[in-house]
Amino acid sequence: MSKRLVVALNITLGLLIPIPVPLFAHHGSASYATDKQVVLKGTVTRWLYASPHLLLMLDVKEENGEVTHWVLESQSPTVMYPTGYRKDSFKPGDEVTVTASQARNGKPIGRIIDATTANGTKLGRLPAAATQDQPDVSVRPHP
Amino acid sequence: MRNRFWVSMVILSAAALAISIGTSAQNNSKPTWPEVDWHKPRITVQNQKPAPRRNIAGSWSTAAGPDAGTQAGGVQLKPNNGKPENALPYTPHALEVYKTHKPTEGVDAVPPSEHNDPRNFCEPLGFPRWNHYSLRFTQIFQDEAKIAMLYHYDNRWRIIWTDGRPLPKVLDGGVEIDGQFREQRWMGYSGGKWLDDYTLEVQTVGTMPEDRVWLDNTGRPLSDKLRVTETFRRKDYDTLEWSETIDDPIMYSKPFDALKMAFRLQDPHAEENENICSPKNYQLYLDAFGDDASKK
Numbered sequence: 123m124s125k126r127l128v129v130a131l132n133i134t135l136g137l138l139i140p141i142p143v144p145l146f147a148h149h150g151s152a153s154y155a156t157d158k159q160v161v162l163k164g165t166v167t168r169w170l171y172a173s174p175h176l177l178l179m180l181d182v183k184e185e186n187g188e189v190t191h192w193v194l195e196s197q198s199p200t201v202m203y204p205t206g207y208r209k210d211s212f213k214p215g216d217e218v219t220v221t222a223s224q225a226r227n228g229k230p231i232g233r234i235i236d237a238t239t240a241n242g243t244k245l246g247r248l249p250a251a252a253t254q255d256q257p258d259v260s261v262r263p264h265p
Numbered sequence: 266m267r268n269r270f271w272v273s274m275v276i277l278s279a280a281a282l283a284i285s286i287g288t289s290a291q292n293n294s295k296p297t298w299p300e301v302d303w304h305k306p307r308i309t310v311q312n313q314k315p316a317p318r319r320n321i322a323g324s325w326s327t328a329a330g331p332d333a334g335t336q337a338g339g340v341q342l343k344p345n346n347g348k349p350e351n352a353l354p355y356t357p358h359a360l361e362v363y364k365t366h367k368p369t370e371g372v373d374a375v376p377p378s379e380h381n382d383p384r385n386f387c388e389p390l391g392f393p394r395w396n397h398y399s400l401r402f403t404q405i406f407q408d409e410a411k412i413a414m415l416y417h418y419d420n421r422w423r424i425i426w427t428d429g430r431p432l433p434k435v436l437d438g439g440v441e442i443d444g445q446f447r448e449q450r451w452m453g454y455s456g457g458k459w460l461d462d463y464t465l466e467v468q469t470v471g472t473m474p475e476d477r478v479w480l481d482n483t484g485r486p487l488s489d490k491l492r493v494t495e496t497f498r499r500k501d502y503d504t505l506e507w508s509e510t511i512d513d514p515i516m517y518s519k520p521f522d523a524l525k526m527a528f529r530l531q532d533p534h535a536e537e538n539e540n541i542c543s544p545k546n547y548q549l550y551l552d553a554f555g556d557d558a559s560k561k
């Protein structure tokens with residue numbers, strides 16, 4: 123990935139609204155930099171709607187014309203279904219926009235925070251995990 | 266006359282079509298495969314209904330929302346986050362075992378490519394880790410002899426006997442039942458008794474040994490000398506409180522509480538998507554993504 127794109131992405135980061143840090147049941151949050159969010163516009167090459175986590179692969183054209191292949195994950199279908207993700211949300215060739223937390227190592231790998239499909243449907247944000255330090259003895263509706 | 270006939274026919278046809286569309290729309294408004302409702306109204310004095318006697322059957326969702334039971338960072342009441350108040354009373358042996366575990370969550374998490382979590386090979390989680398893994402939607406069925414619990418993750422189920430049978434005696438490498446040596450089980454052997462009309466206490470022994478199961482996602486250890494005590498308290502018609510205490514003298518110098526979570530009764534017709542661990546899908550994940558994400 124070019125330095126120019128990294129700078130552009132970091133500038134984008136500054137404009138993003140902070141979100142709660144989710145806790146994952148699967149592959150760990152340690153790999154991601156929650157302070158390194160990127161907004162990607164690209165072409166879908168593959169969409170895998172299955173456990174353990176949804177996977178979206180995108181080709182993103184950079185300013186210099188080079189194409190970077192991004193691999194993005196989300197959560198399980200169970201967790202993401204209520205936020206709008208479906209097996210037919212994406213298909214190869216779709217032009218989509220995705221906000222993601224990038225891997226700490228700087229590779230074109232990330233965790234999807236939200237996405238807009240080819241037909242403009244906005245898919246919901248990744249749910250934030252419940253507070254784990256507090257005993258859950260109350261009964262309250264989910265916001 | 267002829268014109269009036271055709272006009273009448275057109276009007277009648279249009280009316281019939283409108284009724285048909287309206288009926289169809291009504292049918293479509295009610296889902297035929299309803300989902301769990303995460304937006305149920307709060308239980309108050311006004312809408313609270315009395316709990317049924319000695320009955321915990323139902324479709325239960327975590328009351329504090331779909332993420333409340335995830336417990337990714339360790340058991341609910343003692344997350345493995347390095348805070349002194351959440352430190353577990355490890356024995357020296359437990360610390361040795363813990364060092365061999367390579368979790369992808371918690372204060373000692375490793376990158377995905379370095380893990381050795383049995384879960385990541387689609388091994389059974391074992392009891393009581395099922396109580397600490399993405400608890401979200403649990404279905405409970407009950408008859409005069411037993412209670413069946415259907416865990417959502419990996420479509421696993423468990424039997425709690427309520428017919429008064431004694432718990433097995435725990436031996437090295439197994440249990441004794443009616444004078445016979447029997448095998449250890451992933452779910453253990455569970456027996457329940459009603460402490461009062463609304464509180465069921467469940468004891469579980471005979472679980473798998475330390476090289477097969479973890480307590481939680483953060484790699485905390487368990488031994489096969491474990492005894493788990495759970496209570497299921499039906500607070501009202503719509504609310505179930507599920508608690509759990511861990512007593513494992515091989516790994517922990519004293520018992521500790523790991524879970525106290527409220528659950529909300531759902532429509533018995535409601536269902537959730539599958540969340541089944543597939544080794545092939547997991548390998549796809551690692552090939553496409555997991556290992557690469559953890560490289561420096």
